[in-house]
Each structure stands twice: as C-alpha cells, then as structure tokens.
Amino acid sequence: MTSRWDRLGNSLLQSFIEYETPRLVKVHNVYLGLVIRVCQILVFSYVISYAILYERGYQEFAQVESSATVKLKGTSRSHIPTHENATTILPEWRHLYSRIWDVADYVVPPAENGAFFITTNVVITPNQTQGSCAEDPAIKRAKCKTDEQCIKDKYLVFGHGPMTGRCVPSDRSQRTKVCEVEAWCPIERDGLPFGMTKPLMDHVDRYTVFIKNSIAFPFFGPQYRRNNVIPGPKPTIYHPVRRPLGQIFWLGDVISLSGGNFTQLSLKGGVISISIQWNCDLDYDFDKYCLPHYEFRILDTGWNFRHAQFHETGRRTLFKAYGLRFVILVDGLAGKFSLRNTILNVGNGLALLGMTTFVGEFFLLYFAKEKKNVVAKKYDYITKRRNAIKVPTLDEAEVATLNQNADVFTLKSDLP
Numbered sequence: 001m002t003s004r005w006d007r008l009g010n011s012l013l014q015s016f017i018e019y020e021t022p023r024l025v026k027v028h029n030v031y032l033g034l035v036i037r038v039c040q041i042l043v044f045s046y047v048i049s050y051a052i053l054y055e056r057g058y059q060e061f062a063q064v065e066s067s068a069t070v071k072l073k074g075t076s077r078s079h080i081p082t083h084e085n086a087t088t089i090l091p092e093w094r095h096l097y098s099r100i101w102d103v104a105d106y107v108v109p110p111a112e113n114g115a116f117f118i119t120t121n122v123v124i125t126p127n128q129t130q131g132s133c134a135e136d137p138a139i140k141r142a143k144c145k146t147d148e149q150c151i152k153d154k155y156l157v158f159g160h161g162p163m164t165g166r167c168v169p170s171d172r173s174q175r176t177k178v179c180e181v182e183a184w185c186p187i188e189r190d191g192l193p194f195g196m197t198k199p200l201m202d203h204v205d206r207y208t209v210f211i212k213n214s215i216a217f218p219f220f221g222p223q224y225r226r227n228n229v230i231p232g233p234k235p236t237i238y239h240p241v242r243r244p245l246g247q248i249f250w251l252g253d254v255i256s257l258s259g260g261n262f263t264q265l266s267l268k269g270g271v272i273s274i275s276i277q278w279n280c281d282l283d284y285d286f287d288k289y290c291l292p293h294y295e296f297r298i299l300d301t302g303w304n305f306r307h308a309q310f311h312e313t314g315r316r317t318l319f320k321a322y323g324l325r326f327v328i329l330v331d332g333l334a335g336k337f338s339l340r341n342t343i344l345n346v347g348n349g350l351a352l353l354g355m356t357t358f359v360g361e362f363f364l365l366y367f368a369k370e371k372k373n374v375v376a377k378k379y380d381y382i383t384k385r386r387n388a389i390k391v392p393t394l395d396e397a398e399v400a401t402l403n404q405n406a407d408v409f410t411l412k413s414d415l416p
C-alpha cells in the first residue's frame with residue numbers, strides 16, 4: 001500500500017519531469033485572416049509612425065528653464081488740443097497734461113522679470129500733501145448737511161481717509177456739502193481727460209521692446225543653454241514671416257498680431273501675453289535648430305493702477321495709470337535619444353500587437369462559420385470523474401480525411 005507521502009512524492013516528480021505546451025487551432029478563413037492582418041498593419045503603423053516617430057518615443061524629454069528681460073525704447077507726447085470740448089476739460093489740465101513721456105515715465109515698475117507695463121492713458125493729480133480736505137462727492141455717503149453726519153475718525157467705504165467730523169463745501173461745487181477727511185489733498189478727481197474717446201499718449205504703437213530670453217535644458221547637460229538673440233551686427237526687428245527670429249518688437253505689431261485694436265486697448269488698458277516656445281530636438285545641432293517661436297494673445301481688457309512720484313518731503317504727484325501689461329510666457333521641451341525609452345516603446349508596441357489575437361479570437365468564436373468546430377477543438381471540458389479523462393487522438397487517416405473535406409485543421413483532440 002502506498003503511503004500519502006509516496007503519492008505526494010510521485011506527483012511532485014511527475015510535474016517536475018512534465019512539459020506543457022498550448023494547443024494550437026489553425027483556421028483557414030479568408031475574412032478572419034484579413035481582419036487579423038489589417039489589425040496587425042494598423043497597430044504596427046500606429047506604433048512606428050505615431051508612437052515612435054511622431055511622438056518621438058525614442059527620446060527622453062525635459063522642460064526648459066528660462067528668464068526673460070526687456071528693454072523698451074520710444075517717446076511720446078501728451079497734450080490736450082485747444083479745440084477739445086472746454087466744458088469737460090478743466091483749464092489747468094491743458095498745462096498739466098502737456099508733456100513728453102519717455103521710458104522712465106511710462107514703464108512702471110522700471111524692471112520686472114517676465115513682464116512689463118506701459119502707461120498709455122493717465123489721470124494726474126499733482127501737488128498732493130497730507131492734510132484735511134473735502135471728500136470726493138462721488139463717494140457713497142460722503143455728502144452731508146450737518147457735522148453730525150460726519151462721525152469723527154470713522155471711514156467711508158472707498159473713501160480717502162478718516163472723517164474729521166466736519167461737513168464742508170465741496171471743492172467741485174460750492175452748492176454741495178461733503179464730509180471733510182484726513183487724506184492726501186486735494187483728493188483725486190477721477191476722470192480721463194478725453195473721457196473715453198482717445199488715449200492721452202500718442203505714438204505708443206511705435207515703441208519697441210527688446211526681449212532677451214535666456215533658456216537652458218540642464219537635464220541634458222550644461223552645454224544646452226542659449227538665448228533668443230540672433231548673432232549679428234545689430235538686433236533684428238521681428239516680422240512674423242520675413243524675420244520670425246527677430247528679438248525687437250513694435251508694440252503696434254504685437255497688438256495687431258494678437259488680434260487687438262491698439263486705440264481701444266490703450267484707452268482702458270489690457271493684458272497681452274507674448275508666448276515664446278522652444279521645442280528642441282537635441283539630436284540635431286542645438287545652435288542651428290533649437291530656435292524660438294513667438295505667439296501673441298490678448299488675455300484681458302481693462303487694467304489700471306495708481307502710483308505716485310514723491311517730490312520734496314511730504315509732496316507727491318499721483319498717477320492713475322491705464323496701460324498695456326505684457327506677460328512673457330516661456331515654454332519649451334527638449335528631447336534627446338534614449339535607449340531605455342526606445343526599448344520601452346518598442347516593447348509596448350509589441351505588446352499592443354498581442355491585441356490582434358483578442359480580435360481574432362472574438363471573430364473566430366462568435367462570427368466565423370467554423371465557430372462550433374473551433375470551440376470543440378479548442379476547449380477540453382473536465383468533469384468530476386474519478387478516472388482520468390481519456391482524450392482520444394485522431395489517427396493519421398482521420399486527419400487526412402479532415403484536411404481534405406474541411407477548412408478546419410486541428411492538432412487533434414476530441415471531446416470524450
């Protein structure tokens with residue numbers, strides 16, 4: 001009598017010296033064959049042309065690191081012509097607004113990384129000092145009839161300072177009384193000299209901006225760094241077709257290339273993006289082929305802020321500046337050959353080829369006319385019988401007959 005341990009030993013020995021091989025069912029079916037070949041060709045073309053070549057699956061990629069600085073040149077003049085409507089323009093404004101604006105006046109702040117602002121329209125409030133004066137009557141709850149309405153040290157929402165507790169005549173109209181406030185006096189008279197008809201400064205579209213954009217791909221080594229300045233005796237003016245690598249831009253060109261109207265944007269201000277793209281293939285000559293590509297877009301319309309120029313102690317000129325804010329956005333990706341990525345992508349492609357087997361199986365088992373035969377040949381159904389299942393094998397004569405009569409060829413096996 002064999003013990004349990006003997007049986008276990010036997011079965012371990014059996015499985016150790018056994019070799020298993022999958023059973024293949026070969027089917028001659030024109031349509032099925034075509035489906036499989038088409039699938040294989042599609043997968044193969046996708047892998048080679050898209051995943052490997054178009055998407056550059058044979059390379060590894062890294063993002064660009066960059067800095068962008070600018071220098072502006074250009075001057076403009078602001079003046080209020082005498083023929084402009086005298087009822088809306090105060091006499092003192094003619095003198096105040098008649099002036100020349102150069103870079104130091106209109107670029108605020110003087111230097112930024114990756115952005116710059118240019119004043120195109122402005123409300124000037126000169127000679128402000130700290131003191132007490134009548135609040136702007138346009139401010140909510142600033143108007144009053146008695147001192148009791150102006151509670152001392154309280155603030156008005158959007159007011160210019162705490163109230164002194166006195167109700168005084170307004171400096172805009174003697175018939176109106178307003179609360180007095182402690183503030184920078186006189187209070188700003190908020191209103192553009194020309195209303196909304198034209199910007200104060202002329203010639204702004206002829207300003208030029210020199211953009212210096214330095215980039216690097218440190219992931220691939222310190223040698224991969226450069227800037228957008230094309231070597232030459234002097235810097236080049238950008239033109240989208242004739243000189244797409246120029247690094248000096250007319251502001252008028254930038255606005256028109258972004259699809260905007262310069263006068264409209266100059267009136268109330270706006271935000272414009274200058275996008276610089278560096279998409280580089282480091283398998284080619286870096287200096288020759290890694291080049292910038294510029295795009296311009298309007299991001300927002302309407303933009304102003306206040307800043308002041310301080311004179312001798314305690315006196316300032318307040319500017320409410322409307323203008324164009326340019327944001328320089330640098331984006332880039334560099335790719336370089338990588339054996340690891342090549343192997344991975346080819347491997348992925350081969351794995352994808354295996355998908356065609358699923359398609360073939362699906363058609364074979366559900367749509368092919370031989371589907372019943374195939375199922376019979378392909379699967380062995382194992383029942384819970386004590387004795388081992390006997391799987392009869394077709395003899396050679398039977399195989400020959402099958403080969404002649406049917407378009408189903410199998411390595412032989414039948415259900416018991």
Ligand SMILES: Nc1ncnc2c1ncn2[C@@H]1O[C@H](COP(=O)(O)OP(=O)(O)OP(=O)(O)O)[C@@H](O)[C@H]1O
Nearest residue numbers: 070071072073074207208209210211234235248249
């Ligand atoms: N916005 C611009 N429009 C046209 N040319 C410019 C502009 N910005 C700079 N340049 C020119 O580009 C070159 C390089 O400028 P960079 O600022 O390095 O030199 P720079 O001698 O300090 O310039 P500059 O004194 O003329 O402002 C100079 O010839 C400069 O005049």
